[in-house]
Every structure is written in C-alpha cells, then in structure tokens.
Amino acid sequence: MFPAPAKRDGVLPGFRLGLGYTLTYLTLLVLIPLGGMILMTGKLSWSDFWGIATAERALASYRVTFGASLAAAAVNALFGLIVAWVLVRYPFPGKRFVDALVDLPFALPTAVAGITLATLYAENGWIGQHLAKFGIKVAFTPLGIVVALIFVTLPFVVRTLQPVIEDIEAEVEEAAASLGATRWQTFTRVLLPGIFPAWLTGFTLAFSRAIGEFGSVIFIAGNMPLISEITPLLIISKLEQYDILGATALAVVMLLISFVMLLVINLLQWWAANRHSKSSEGDAPAEALAPGALAEARP
Amino acid sequence: MNTRRATAEPRWVRLLLTGVALGFLFLFLVLPLIAVFWEAFAHGAQAYWEALQDGEAHSAMLLTLTIAAVVLPFNIAFGVAAAWAIAKFEFRGKSLLTTLIDLPFAVSPVVAGLIFIILFGAQGFFGQWLVANDIKIIFALPGMVLATLFVTFPFVARELIPLMQAQGRDEEEAAVSLGASGWQMFFRVTLPNIKWGLMYGLILANARAMGEFGAVSVVSGHIRGETNTLPLHVEILYNEYNQIGAFAAATVLALLGLVTLVVKTIVEWRMRKETEMLTADLPPEKTELPPSVATERP
Amino acid sequence: MNKLTSLLLAAGLAFATSGHAQSNLLNVSYDVARDVYKDFNPLFQKHWKEKTGETVELRQSHGGSSKQARAVADGLEADVVTMNQATDVDFLAEKGLVATDYTKRFPDSASPYTSTMVFIVRKGNPKAIKDWNDIAKPGVQLIIPHPKNTGNGRYSYLAAWGYALKQPGGNDKTAQEFVGQLLKNAPLFGSGGRDATTTFMQRKIGDVLVTFESEAELIAKEFGRGEFEVVYPSLSILAEFPVAVVEKVVDKKGTRKVAQAYLEYLWSKEGQENAAANYLRPRNAEVLKKYAAQFPPIKTFTVDEVFGGWSKASAAHFKDGGSFDQIYVQK
Numbered sequence: 001m002f003p004a005p006a007k008r009d010g011v012l013p014g015f016r017l018g019l020g021y022t023l024t025y026l027t028l029l030v031l032i033p034l035g036g037m038i039l040m041t042g043k044l045s046w047s048d049f050w051g052i053a054t055a056e057r058a059l060a061s062y063r064v065t066f067g068a069s070l071a072a073a074a075v076n077a078l079f080g081l082i083v084a085w086v087l088v089r090y091p092f093p094g095k096r097f098v099d100a101l102v103d104l105p106f107a108l109p110t111a112v113a114g115i116t117l118a119t120l121y122a123e124n125g126w127i128g129q130h131l132a133k134f135g136i137k138v139a140f141t142p143l144g145i146v147v148a149l150i151f152v153t154l155p156f157v158v159r160t161l162q163p164v165i166e167d168i169e170a171e172v173e174e175a176a177a178s179l180g181a182t183r184w185q186t187f188t189r190v191l192l193p194g195i196f197p198a199w200l201t202g203f204t205l206a207f208s209r210a211i212g213e214f215g216s217v218i219f220i221a222g223n224m225p226l227i228s229e230i231t232p233l234l235i236i237s238k239l240e241q242y243d244i245l246g247a248t249a250l251a252v253v254m255l256l257i258s259f260v261m262l263l264v265i266n267l268l269q270w271w272a273a274n275r276h277s278k279s280s281e282g283d284a285p286a287e288a289l290a291p292g293a294l295a296e297a298r299p
Numbered sequence: 300m301n302t303r304r305a306t307a308e309p310r311w312v313r314l315l316l317t318g319v320a321l322g323f324l325f326l327f328l329v330l331p332l333i334a335v336f337w338e339a340f341a342h343g344a345q346a347y348w349e350a351l352q353d354g355e356a357h358s359a360m361l362l363t364l365t366i367a368a369v370v371l372p373f374n375i376a377f378g379v380a381a382a383w384a385i386a387k388f389e390f391r392g393k394s395l396l397t398t399l400i401d402l403p404f405a406v407s408p409v410v411a412g413l414i415f416i417i418l419f420g421a422q423g424f425f426g427q428w429l430v431a432n433d434i435k436i437i438f439a440l441p442g443m444v445l446a447t448l449f450v451t452f453p454f455v456a457r458e459l460i461p462l463m464q465a466q467g468r469d470e471e472e473a474a475v476s477l478g479a480s481g482w483q484m485f486f487r488v489t490l491p492n493i494k495w496g497l498m499y500g501l502i503l504a505n506a507r508a509m510g511e512f513g514a515v516s517v518v519s520g521h522i523r524g525e526t527n528t529l530p531l532h533v534e535i536l537y538n539e540y541n542q543i544g545a546f547a548a549a550t551v552l553a554l555l556g557l558v559t560l561v562v563k564t565i566v567e568w569r570m571r572k573e574t575e576m577l578t579a580d581l582p583p584e585k586t587e588l589p590p591s592v593a594t595e596r597p
Numbered sequence: 598m599n600k601l602t603s604l605l606l607a608a609g610l611a612f613a614t615s616g617h618a619q620s621n622l623l624n625v626s627y628d629v630a631r632d633v634y635k636d637f638n639p640l641f642q643k644h645w646k647e648k649t650g651e652t653v654e655l656r657q658s659h660g661g662s663s664k665q666a667r668a669v670a671d672g673l674e675a676d677v678v679t680m681n682q683a684t685d686v687d688f689l690a691e692k693g694l695v696a697t698d699y700t701k702r703f704p705d706s707a708s709p710y711t712s713t714m715v716f717i718v719r720k721g722n723p724k725a726i727k728d729w730n731d732i733a734k735p736g737v738q739l740i741i742p743h744p745k746n747t748g749n750g751r752y753s754y755l756a757a758w759g760y761a762l763k764q765p766g767g768n769d770k771t772a773q774e775f776v777g778q779l780l781k782n783a784p785l786f787g788s789g790g791r792d793a794t795t796t797f798m799q800r801k802i803g804d805v806l807v808t809f810e811s812e813a814e815l816i817a818k819e820f821g822r823g824e825f826e827v828v829y830p831s832l833s834i835l836a837e838f839p840v841a842v843v844e845k846v847v848d849k850k851g852t853r854k855v856a857q858a859y860l861e862y863l864w865s866k867e868g869q870e871n872a873a874a875n876y877l878r879p880r881n882a883e884v885l886k887k888y889a890a891q892f893p894p895i896k897t898f899t900v901d902e903v904f905g906g907w908s909k910a911s912a913a914h915f916k917d918g919g920s921f922d923q924i925y926v927q928k
Contacts, residue, residue, distance in 0.1 A: 011472045013481035018384035022396070022456075025377045029448055030403055033414035036424055040417055055917070056926050079323040086320040090313050096564065098321070100557055101328055106506035107556025108335070109530035110513070112549040115537070115795065116334045122800035126330065139800070140785040151327055159503055163462050163496040173306045183308055198461035205457055208405035215408065215512050219792055222785035223743055225925035232407040233746070239409075240663045240746045241916050242688050248417070251410040258405030259398060266394040266401070420671035422692075430672070438673045520673040521660040522623065535659055538628045538791045540815040 034255065040248050052249045061231040062257070064142060068230075069210035072149035077203045080157025087158070088165040105154050110215030117148055118220040140222030145230065148220045149210040156209065157202030164198040200269045204262060211258055332553065339546035350547040358524045359532035360551065365440070366515075366528065367508045370447050374504045378455020379497070383489075385456075386463030387471070397460070403452040411449050412517025415442055438520030443528065446514040451504040458500030459493055466492055498566060506556050620855050621654035625675035627662040627682075627748065627838075629790070629812065633875045634679070640871060641862050645855065653855055661789070662748045669694060669843060676847050676856040679840045682748045683900070683907040686839045699841040705880045706901075708837035709863035710872035713897050714756045716828040717797065717806040717813060724804045728830045729760040732805055733778040740796055740803035742787040744780070745915050749790035753807040754921065755910060756834035759903045763832060777924045798824065809836060810892075811876040835897040838877070 041049060052058065086092075087099050105113065121128040121138040128139060138144050168191060176186040214232035221228045231254055238247040308316070340347050350356075381400060385393060403411065417423050419436040429436060436442045470492065474484040490497075512530040519526045527535070529552055537545035624634060638655040645653050658665065658673070666685035669675045670692045678695070680686055686707075689695040700706045718726050724737055732739050742750040754776065761767050761775035787793030790808060797806040798820045805828075808816075813827045840860050847853040862868050869879040873888040885892065904910035914920045 011475055012387055012468060013475065014383055014485070015388045018380040019388075019390070022377065022381040022384055025373075025380075026396075026399060029445070030399065030452060033418055033449070034402070034406070036417050037410070037414045052917075057922070079320070082316055083320040083324060086317050090317050092317055092321075098324060100563065101324065101332070103502055103506045104328065104332060104553055104556045106503060107510045107552050108332075108549060109510050109533050109552060111530070111534050111537070112335060112546070112552075113331065115792070116331050116338070119795070119800060120331060120334055122796075122802065124801050126334070127326075140802075147327075151331060154327060155503060155506075159499045160458060160461060163458070163499055164465055166495060167462065167465060170306070177306050183306075186306075194465060197464060201457055201461050204401060205404060205453065208401055211405045212407035212410070218788035223788065224783075224785065225922075228785075232409060235407060236409060237743075237746050238917070239413075239667065240661075241911065242663070242667070242684075243917065244413075246917065247413070248410075251407065251413070254410075255402070255406060259402060262401045262405065263394065263398045266397045270394050416671050422671060426672065435672075437671065438668065516660075517664075520625075520668055521658040521665070523657045523659070525656065526658075535628060535631070538659075538789065539631050540791065540794075540819040542819060 037248050038252055038255075041245065041252050044245055044249055049249050052246050053253045057225055057229065058231070058234060058250060058253075060226040061229045061234050062253075064145065064228060065211060065231045065254075066257070066261075068142060068145040068149055069207055069213075071146045072153060072210050073203050073207035075146070075150050076153055076157050076206045077199065080154070080202060080206075081161060081199060084158045084161035084165055088162060102155050102158050105151050110152060110213065111219065113151055114148055114216035114219030117151060117216065118144070121147060121220065139220055140228070142221075142228050144220040144222065145217050145228065148216040149213060152213050152216050153206035153209050156206040157199065160198045160202035160205065161195060164195050168194065196272055197269055200265065200272065204265045204269075207265075208258060208262055211254065335546055335549055335553065338542060339550045341546075342543055346543050347547050347550075350541075350544040351551065353544065355524050355527065356529075356532060356544070356548055356551075359527045359529045359548070362440075362443075362527065363509050363529040363552075366443055366447050367505055369444050370451060370508045371501065371505065373448055374451055374455050375497070375501065377452075378459055378500055379493075381456040382459030382463050382493075386460050387468055400453050400456055403449050406449075408450060408511065408513025409517060411514035412446050415445055415449075415518055437518045438522075438526060440526075442518040443515050443526065446518050447508045447511055450511050450514050451507050454504035454507065455497065455500035458503070459496050462493055462496040463489075494566075494570065498563070502562070509555055510552055619652060619654060620852050621656060622676040622852060622856055622859055623656045623658060623674060624677050624679055624859075625658045625665050625669055625673060626679040627665065628659045629809075629815070630679060630681070630838075631657070631659050633872065633877065636875070637863070637868060637871050640867050641859055644862060644865075644867070645858065648858075651855075653859075655859075663688075674846050674850070675843050676850065676852050677840065677842055677860055679838065679860075681836070681838050682751070683837065683839050684911055686841050687908055689841070689843070694843050694845050695841045696844055700839065702842070703840065703860060704864060706837060707839045707841060708880075709840060709860075709868065710838060710877040710879055712809045712811045712836045712838075712877055713833045713895055714752050714807055714830075714836065715810045715813060715833065715895075716830060717808060717816065717825050718828055719804065720824060720826060722826055722828065726805050726828060729757050729779070729832075730775075732757075732782060732807075733775060735782075737782050737805065738784055738803040739779060739782040740785070740787065740793050740806045741783060741808075742790050742793045744786070745921050747787075747789050749793070749808060749812075750786070751915060752809070752834055752836050754914065755900060755904065756807075756830075758914070758920075759834055759898050760830070760832050762903060763898075773920050773924065776920070780924060810878075814876040829893055829895045832896050832898065835899045837899065 044052075083102070087095065087102075118139050120126050121131070121144060123129065123132045123137070123139070125139070131138060136143075138147055172190060172194075173186055176190045181189065212232065214230070214236070217230055218233055221230065221233075223229055223233060231250060235247045235250050238244075238250065339350075385397060406414075415437060418425055419429060419442065420426050421430060436445070470488050471484050474488045479487065510530055512534065515528055516531055516534075519528065519531055521527055521531060521535070529548055533545045533548045533552075536548065626634060634657055638657070642653055642655065645651060658675070660668070662681045662685045666678070666680065666688050669678060669689055678686060678689065683700075686695055686699060690697045690699055696702060703709070716726055716732075718724070724731070726732060726737065731737065741753045744750040744754040757776050757779050758772045761772035762769070764771070784802065785796065787796055790812060793806060794808065794812070794816055796802050798816060810827075816825065840863065842853065842856045842860060847856045863872075864880065866881065866884065869881040869884040873879045873884055873891075876891065878892050879885050879888070900907055900910055904913070912919065
C-alpha cells in the first residue's frame, strides 16, 4: 500500500518470524472461526439472507448500535485525551489510585456495570434524580446505551495515549518553545501530530468494542423494538428461537460493517502517520519522540 | 520566559484540565464503583464476608485466575510479534492486517462464543471427530480459554503498535550495526523501550480476561463449582435474588483489577533503579535536533 | 485450603470429566431453579443410598432455559434436563437427544410442579389492578421481561393473549389488539425476570410487574414484604416445567437407571413437598392441600389447550414475523 523504503527494512531482523507468527495465530484464532461462521450463512439463500439483514427491526438496530458506539467513542476520545494528559503530566494527590481505577471497567463483569448504571441513572437513582429535574431521561432510553458504552470502553483511549505521552521528550517542547511557539502551538503543531496515531487507535478500539457490547447495554437500554434495541440483542433473540442461521446472518452483517469501518479508520491512520513523518523529512519527529532515558519523561 | 510559557501550561489550564479529568472519571467511573460496593455492603460487612465464604464462589475465582494465567503468555507473544512486524517494517496490506487484528473487538461477545460452538460443538464442523475421540473443548476449560483469547486478542498488539511506530527503528538499527544479535537487540533495546506499553496492554487484557462474561458464558456450560467463572457466578447469583452475593463477588473482580496499582508501582520502582544503574554505563544521551516548529507551518 | 486444592483439581480436570465408576449425574436446569434442586439433591442422594447402597454425585448447571438447551444440543453432557418451558425440551427431542414422547415418560406431561403468572403491584394497589384488562388501560405502566427473549416474558405474553381469547367475542384479531395495547404500557423490556424485578422494586418504575407466582416469594425475601402486594388475575396461564432424561448421554455414561430414578423422585412425597416449600405448585393433591394457604386457587389454561403446544405458539407469536413483531413493526 505504501512503497517501502527497502534499504532500511533490510537491517532489522525478525520480520519473518514476527509476521509469520502473527499470521498463524491470527488465522487459527480469528480467521478460521469467523470463516466458519461466514461459511455457515452459506446455508441461507441470498434472498433469505437479505431479508434478515434488512428487516425493519434489524435496520433500526444498526442505527442504534453504530450511532451509540460512535457517540460513546467520541466522548471517550475527548475526555480520554484530557485524562491521559492529566495523569501523565500533572501531579495531584491520589494520582496513583486514580490511575489504577482506569482499568476497572474491564475487570467488572459487564452485567454488573449495566445493572449498576441503570440503578444510578433511573429516575430515583443518585444521578438520575438530578437529571430528571431538567427533564433528561437516561436509563431505558438510547442515551442510556451511550452511557453504558462510555463506561465499558473508557480505558481504551486513556491507556493507548498514556505510554505515548510518557515517551514525549522534554527537548521537543523546549525546542518548540525556544523557537517562539506558544504552548497551544506547541501542543497542536508538535505534540498532537505525534500522539495522533495512538489517539486514533484508542478511538478505534473504543468504537469497535462498543459495537459488540451486549452485557451491560441490555440492562440500561430498555430494549424496545425499533427504539433502543441493539443488534447483539436481536442476535440473542434469534438464538432464543433456535434460529441459529438467522443469528449468524446478523452476526455476519455486523462483522462486515465493522470490518469496513475499521479498515477506513486504519487507512486513515496510516495516511496520517505517513504524512506526519514526511512533513519533516530528514530527522523525523518519530525519532525526536523516541525515548532515550526512560524514566525522565515521567513526572 | 518564552521557554517557560511553552513547555508548561498556565496554572489555570492545569487546574481546569485536572478538574475536567477528575470530574469525568468521578461521574463515569468512581460513582458506579461506589454503587457496586454500596450494594455489596447493603446488609453490612458481616453479610458481605459471609457471601464470599461460598465454596462455589471460591472455585469460580480459581477458575477465573486460571484462565487469566493461561491467556497471559499467549497475549504477550502475539502482541509483541505483531507489533514488531507492523510497526518496524513496511509491507503491503498492513492496514488490512491491523484491521483484522482489531476485528475481534467488534465481534459481539455472544457471537465470539458462538463461533467456537460452530466449530467444536456436537453439531459443529469438528464435533463428530471430537466426540469420537472423547476430546472436550467447549463446556470445559479449553473452550473457555479459547473464547477469552479471542476477546482479548487485540489488546497488547494495539497498545504496542502506535508506541513502536512513534519510537522508530533507529535504536534497534544502531544495536544491530554494533553487532548485537536479534535477541540481544530485542531484550536490550526493544523491550526496555516498550515496557510501559506492554504492561498497559497486559493489564487491560488481564482485566478483560477476568471480567469477560458474554463469550465465556456461551462456551462454559455453567456447571456449578466446575465451569463457572466469577462473572458467570455473579450473574447466576443475581438471577437467584442473591443480590449481596452477586455484588460481593463483583467487588472481588474490581479488587483484582486494582492489582494494577501494586504491579505498576513495583515495576516502576524496579525500572527506576535499573535505569539509574544503566545510565552510569551508557554514553551520554543523544542530542538530536528537534523538528523546527517555525518551518513546519507559519 | 483443602477444599481449594480439590477445586483446583476439578478445574484442571474439567478436561476429563467423563464417566467414572461412581455414578454422577449432571442436571442442566433453568436459572431460578437452584434453590429447588439444592434442597432436592441431598434428598435423592439419601434415598438412592438407602435403596441401592450406591452414592451418586449430583452436579448442577443453571442458566437461561433456551441457552441451556442449546448447550446440551452442542455437547454439554447432561444426564437430565429440567427446564421451564417445553420448547426447550422439544428442541432437544428434535435433535434426537431426548425421546420424542418425553412428555409420556413421566406423569403430568413430565412436569413435576407448576406455577402461574401473577401480578405484583405497589402497596395498597393504587391503580386498582385486578385483572389483565386493567393493565391495558391508559396511564398504567407495565414492567415485564422481554416477551421474545425470555421464558418469563413469553409466559406473560401468552397469558395475556389467552385471557383476551377467552373474553366474549374473543379471537386472534382482538387478542392481538389487546396485547398490543398492553405492551404499549410497557416503557421498557427487562433483559430477564430478575432485571424486570429490580426495575420495578428498586428503581420504582411501573405500576405492575407480571411474573411467576414462585418469584413473588423470592422478591419478598430480597426486598421485604411491606413494599408490594400479589394480585391473582381471573385467568392465567399454567407454567409447566418439563423434565427429561437425555437418552444419548445416559446410554453413553451408563447412567440411565439412576437418571430415571432421579426424575421419578421429583414426584415422590419428599420431592413434591420440596417443590411446595420453594413456592412451586405441587402436582400431588395431598401436598397441595397441605400448602393450600400459599397457593390461592386460580383458573388457568395450558399452552397446549389454547395454543396447541409450544412449537405452534412459538411459530405464531415469537418467531420472526410473528405476532410480537407485527405489533411493533406493521403499524
């Protein structure tokens, strides 16, 4: 896709080993199982498949699923950047503890998260009662789905950005400053391009995880057909009727949509990374950002 | 003066950002967590403690830890290998490969379980053969490990790729040109450089491995005391109107997640000591010219 | 610690759990059945020991009923299944794991105990909800689990449908209208029976919760008795809990005899008493009489009588394009 600077590739060892292992593992654990599922839908005729994929409730569920996932990933992208920045750069009491908390949404079973969030955001809940004064309903509306997804995907952006921000060397900023850049210019022109690939990665991960999420959402969504039904719920619904083919058909549709969206985001990311490294030919900022002595960048 | 202005944000910006960050975390993270503990202790510490003394809860914890321990090395090996190939080399189809690595996240956990049923279930592609040879994959430990591997698939790789990309190839190339072997280069140069990213990736993968419900639920069989993981146990207790038991078990998972704190502190401490010792031996830090801001764009 | 080591072994050896000399049974069951079998299993173990001198190990698996049935079809080695809905056992019969005439292998259509759908209303019944038609009135909020995805919800749906059919001039068209009106009053669908209960009791949403009679007692246990009242409608559905021996597995494991005896024992006096103690209506008239105070008489119909069996009911109402979908999609 991108012409390779072949002479540099030659120097480093381990390409075949790395790629070979990656492809083998990927094939065994992901491609064969997913392929099996796609093969299974082959038992359906095309018109049956199309009928299932474009049924009114299915279409509505795609809108809910992908819309809520996008919203949640966007919220997490914005706040995740701020959180990661604050956690790496600013000292404040209890920082280590807060830092450790960030991973919790993963450790907590999603069902517990869903039940707890629904209780918090219900009209008599700790948060819901205050929102109710403004006429805002969260639990059992599509907004509730977004809230659950924000919780479940919260660690991604923070955790992908943290190591990259930690690696930024002080000299980069100092140099920018000595050349007369304001702080905001340094941030948007020097720092942001450097962390952009990681940022986009975090967003992508949050977004894709949100698409598949089921356990937490069903407790807070309300699950009303056409309004707050997510696609994974429809899949379960089909399984409940022992319609395994129908369930796999929907799963394949989701898989294809996700695949295309992720591919676009990843292409965008490589394009951004390439543009970024070309924009300052010679000594790329990638090198400037490389960690020398590791401990220093950390406060 | 200028330097000061541009290497650190003004005080009010710092305070504002810290406030926003903490406010966000409080609302979306701390408050739900408090609520979980609130439920778990609704009938007092005694009831909480008793709820955790259940033999089924213990076996569930053990199973959860077992699965996490089995999954961990696989995740390290795959993550590092994939990130190495993708971040350090240019080849065709790289975006496609990255997308395929991301894909398991977008697959609903239920479907992630289902695909292994389709393969290994009694009516599945390999079902007949497995039954004939009396090999159990699903509704037993191997199936649950597979499902967990699937849902934690991208973590380490995706954490490392942007980091390794940002770091570039120069240090490794220098090491190789100075005569280091592949593995020497890896352990002396690459690994120290990526350790934080690797650790974050592992912590995330580990948390997810312990907390995973949907996919494991499909392949577990829910046999009490045998194939129930802690998250599955939580669900069953909740469905049986044992709210205290369910939330108490959930707090255990949350506390296991907090192990992060300990691990990270220890690693940080040891690394600092190591770098202190290393910097004594190493040549002075490279002083390369930073990219000029002024020339980038007016 | 000792216990932990043995559990570690159990987890490690989950690989090789297949038949040992000592007979062990795996009972794959629905999710609220734990209390029933937790109390029943020791009774049977004692009975079996007295009768044959053998010790039998009993293992339990609980989860959503249809999910459990799918797991058995996919290779979960259940000796017996105890479900909360005939569709799930029918599915296994279709797959050849259970005898096609499983309902005839045991008395009472192979359902050792029953329950029915009742209403839970707020203390003092402020909306004066007495019967199904009161729930369909405007301004009443109904809380039920998802009618398509949960056994609980399916029973509620069919109960309301059956009620509408039995009204003067009732037919499928009026029933669909009635159920449509009823569902309009549902602000949300719970993800399961327990979730609907939490929404109603803890989050205080809705005026009436429709659930199993047996669940009302669990609600009292968890949330206290002072908060709600139980209302028995004029007519409701008889929820049956079919049990069956999984032929393929017992033949392979050689556990047919003990599996058969295990299920038969559910109909013994001890088994029936145990069901009643867990607020499930026993089939045995004598035991029922003894516990009459906790089981008020109620007129019920079975799925077979009104819908011609579960497979027909499923096809007409819950499969894609069935009446439930029609209520929401074709307006």
